[in-house]
Amino acid sequence: MATGEINVGLIGTKFMGKAHSNAYSTVGKFFDLPANPVLHSACGLDLQQVQALANKFGWQYSETDYKKLLRSGEIDLIDICTPNDFHSTIAVEAAKAGKHMVCEKPMARNASEAIQMYRAAHESGVINMMIFNYRFVPAIALAKKMIDNGKLGDIRHFNAVYYQDWLVDPSFPITWRHSKEISGSGSHGDMNAHTVDLARYLVGEFEAVTGDQRVFVKERPILGSNKKGDVNADDATSFIARFQNGAMGSFCATRMATGRKNFMRFELFGSKGSLSFNLERINELEYFDGMAAEDRQGFTTILVTEASHSYIESWWPPGHVIGWEHTFVHEISHLLTGIGQNKKVAPDFFDGVKCQIVLDAVARSSEDGKWITIEEFYRE
Template sequence: MSAPPSRLGVALVGYAFMGAAHSQAWRTAGRFFDLPYEVDRRVLCGRDREAATAAASRLGWTEVVTDWRALLDRDDVQLVDICTPGDSHAEIAVAALEAGKHVLCEKPLANTVAEAERMAATAARAAGRGVRSMVGFNYRRVPALALARKLVAAGRLGEIRHVRAQYLQDWIVDPTFPLVWRLQKERAGSGALGDIGAHIVDAAQFVIGQRIRGVNAMTETFVRRRPLPTASAGLSASAGSDATGPVTVDDAALFLARFDGGALGSFEATRFATGRKNALRLEVNGSKGSLVFDFDAMNELQVYDGSAPADEAGFTRIQVTEPTHPYMAAWWPPGHLIGYEHTFTHEVVDLLGDIAAGRDPEPSFADGLQVQRVLAAVEESAADEGRWTGCGDDPAAGTAATNRRL
């Protein structure tokens, strides 16, 4: 790579919801954090030149290309940020890493275990050449969840016994909502399971420092056919048409889990929780205490100290806005809150720090592969009437080779 040490050129592939969130992060990070590089938001890539040009102007990117392959030979691009649907993650990430570009890839890492294995193997080879990669599980960068991880790692909760994780949304409750790409397996890989369930799998494992080794699952698709979207908007049904198409992903996924450190877990991911817009909740119970995180109050962490006398016992609300809390020293005075978009800024800050230090970022593509194996095990368990299914952690084997009754 030929970039001068002080400057890093970034190319963004995709410019919708996640592309906008990542653009905000690249624009903001250097204004609040001391970065090891000056970030050059060099290129935005999208298939529709007119729409991509409008997005680049709005989001602050210098140039536009319509084919991501054009990024691979550019000396002014050192990092490729992938914000496309899952069906293109593997092709873009593998090619970018082999071309010597650092890669940030949105979650879930891929649509299949086989794709994720290829991406992780490519990332491992690239790391030997100093080329870094990271998968974008942004909720790790919520300061309250980062604090939760620190408390668990310090032994404040004792032996971890239970984890309860929920991610609840309601944006497709209406059966007339159109058949967008997130409802098509060939584009998205899975439904609520991969879209939001992947987040709580990663968050739970991140906080307690244990990995899921087996699951017992069920999934359901409540609305099995939906109106075809308009060709232009993609978010409204075709006017005056009765044309519909099949929904080929899950609407909801529920599963039990065993962790490799002995903890038990219950997980629920649904896009049919009427009234819930983006409700992520994590509770951890240990032998010495408990903690609760609720994204609806994302600047808070509830902590229970089991050693307190009975007449003083209760959950304590920690407002995670002190400069000693993770990431918060760069922002506002104590008591002033931050929001969802800041998690992506923290993601960028950590990634750039790791690149500059020659460290492998976390979560790595190997971490993304492990989550992918959990998702695959959930689907397999649900398809086999909920049998206990192993998550296939052996990097040399796919899930099918390691599934077993637990």
């Protein structure tokens, strides 16, 4: 690693590959970093697609074999944006190669894979980060701060939904996301992974869960064929939860929520106040202050665009709203600062494991029809 530079190797060049590419190429323009990222190598299965991304975002090298990135002496940081079934293989190898790592969620197809990844990273001592980018929404950072400052009191309820609707259309073709073998799960790992992580971040550890998973459209057309393929990854997963601190939780992730595009809402009720957030209105946090004067209480829509709010000072003046992609810039800024200063970052692979254990328990409860107690897992 050249002083002040971090060479990045990106594996996976589709939706998330693009979002991460944008983050690496933007972060240094708005944030002061101890070390700036260099877009060294992008890697994907389809060379033409890799090169297109590389041309747009300035990746220096385009590769189709991820092992070349792991072997490269120049690359400092491996960024994993592949389908879920590759996460653990790549991560374990990258750890052995001494690369710092960042991995998209869900961490893996199951907790067992995730634990392998965690252990490999832990043993090699590399800096590792999970992309749970909604922790880096300024409104959610504010929620966290307010909770930590006691503004909410004891938390009693955390009710979260994540609604999308891109699978309502039964002619939407089958992809790797519909195969449990490749993805581990459907809406559950893709969307509940976010809300479970936020629950851990804002409320605390889970104690037990019971849930229900459903495939509504059981077969879908295979692109470029006139056949259909079987869907076995869930279209929707709902569950209820108990937290160790006594709070109750409710979760619903679905890709069948007609009309909701990327609607992730949580409602958090505490003994002193409450919060509500909706990702489609990413710049806003709803806060009820139970300690305010009685006749003036209500939910306050905080427009989280003030210089006093996390990350905002780097961007624009108050009211000049930011978008979804900014969350990646914030998280990558945190990662690069960690690597540059050789400090651990959060959320890391441990958080990824903890999240995956909850997801697995929900899936098992859905099969068994009863509550599953969350297994303990400790930081080594």
